[in-house]
Amino acid sequence: MVTEVIRTPVFRNATPDDREGFGISDGSSSEFHSDMFSEGLDYIINKMSKWLFAALVAALVIWKHDGEALWVAMGFAMNSWLAIALKHILNHERPISTLRSDPGMPSSHSQLIFFGVIFIILSMAKYAGLNGNTLIAGVLTLSSGSYLSWLRISHKLHTIRQVLVGAVLGAIFSFLWFQAWYSFIFQAFTTSLWVRVAVFFGSASLCVSYVLFMFKNGLAEKP
Numbered sequence: 545m546v547t548e549v550i551r552t553p554v555f556r557n558a559t560p561d562d563r564e565g566f567g568i569s570d571g572s573s574s575e576f577h578s579d580m581f582s583e584g585l586d587y588i589i590n591k592m593s594k595w596l597f598a599a600l601v602a603a604l605v606i607w608k609h610d611g612e613a614l615w616v617a618m619g620f621a622m623n624s625w626l627a628i629a630l631k632h633i634l635n636h637e638r639p640i641s642t643l644r645s646d647p648g649m650p651s652s653h654s655q656l657i658f659f660g661v662i663f664i665i666l667s668m669a670k671y672a673g674l675n676g677n678t679l680i681a682g683v684l685t686l687s688s689g690s691y692l693s694w695l696r697i698s699h700k701l702h703t704i705r706q707v708l709v710g711a712v713l714g715a716i717f718s719f720l721w722f723q724a725w726y727s728f729i730f731q732a733f734t735t736s737l738w739v740r741v742a743v744f745f746g747s748a749s750l751c752v753s754y755v756l757f758m759f760k761n762g763l764a765e766k767p
Contacts, residue, residue: 589695594653597660598755611733611740612725614747616663619721621750623659623714627652628757630713640700650710651702654693658714659721661689666722 601620605613627650636649665682672678693711696702702710732739 589692594656594758597656598758600660601751611730611743614743615721615725615729615733617751618743618747619663619718620656620659621747621754623717623721624652624656624754625750626717627655627710627713636706638701638706639703648702649706650713651693651696651707652710653696654702654707654710655714655717657689657692658711659718661685662715662718663722666719670726 597620601617605617607613630650631647631652634649635647638648664685668678668681689711693707696707697704729739729743733743
């Protein structure tokens with residue numbers, strides 16, 4: 545019946561503007577689905593970015609299961625808790641306040657992402673040195689982190705300032721956390737049982753509490 549209505553002279557002779565008003569598209573279906581897929585892919589990437597970095601940290605701990613991996617996991621959790629605390633202290637409104645109930649300054653996603661990005665870049669430079677391969681890998685890592693952070697702006701979840709502040713805080717925290725490990729924590733970890741116990745239990749408690757927080761507050765939210 546719908547097909548017969550569309551075939552009537554009124555719809556057959558309608559202009560493109562008329563067709564658009566009735567929700568009828570004369571464009572190709574492949575282009576329509578391509579646009580839908582593109583928007584959906586951005587949505588999924590934006591939604592899962594924080595979980596992706598959490599999964600990478602968990603994979604690192606499982607793979608290396610050493611003091612450095614635990615130190616990275618502890619830094620990941622502490623950096624995340626810092627972002628949450630700063631949100632409530634600064635109480636800065638999001639660009640569209642109805643999308644999320646919590647404040648938007650700083651962007652916890654960009655702070656978490658750039659903690660991971662800077663730590664990866666510093667680790668590559670530490671273990672492989674500065675060369676063409678590490679330079680290319682570093683640029684790709686930085687570009688990926690910038691893209692993931694930009695999605696927070698494009699989806700109107702944060703302002704540019706909120707994302708930039710989160711990225712700078714995450715980068716600074718990552719640099720200090722990295723330097724702390726190699727400056728004095730590593731030596732203390734290898735020589736003192738109490739330091740190893742503190743790093744292990746500190747990492748476990750902070751990470752478990754943050755993952756539970758993510759499950760409680762993250763799964764039910766929009767990106």
